[in-house]
Amino acid sequence: MQSNRGDETRRKIMNAHMPGQLEEIARQAEAIIPCKICRNNYVIADDSDAESKAYAMATNAWKCGEFRSAPLEEVRRVMKSVLDSANHRCPSCG
Numbered sequence: 001m002q003s004n005r006g007d008e009t010r011r012k013i014m015n016a017h018m019p020g021q022l023e024e025i026a027r028q029a030e031a032i033i034p035c036k037i038c039r040n041n042y043v044i045a046d047d048s049d050a051e052s053k054a055y056a057m058a059t060n061a062w063k064c065g066e067f068r069s070a071p072l073e074e075v076r077r078v079m080k081s082v083l084d085s086a087n088h089r090c091p092s093c094g
């Protein structure tokens, strides 16, 4: 099962970029938006439609071959962690 270990290593390298890519998608979907006051920090939009759109865009990106070896469920799991870890309040404006 040595090949499995190699796959896992490759997947870890690939997945190192995944949170950044998914965060960009979440911004495009406007699930994460710039602070309305300072615009310097991103905060969660708290918009379930935008979050659904973010998942749909991530799924489409996955279908188009982004995140190559990662299973879709992992893409969705990382998207959830991106959304879960987003600021609810701007760190500058509070």
Ligand SMILES: [Zn+2]
Pocket: 035, 036, 037, 038, 039, 040, 041, 090, 091, 092, 093, 094
């Ligand atoms: Zn702010």
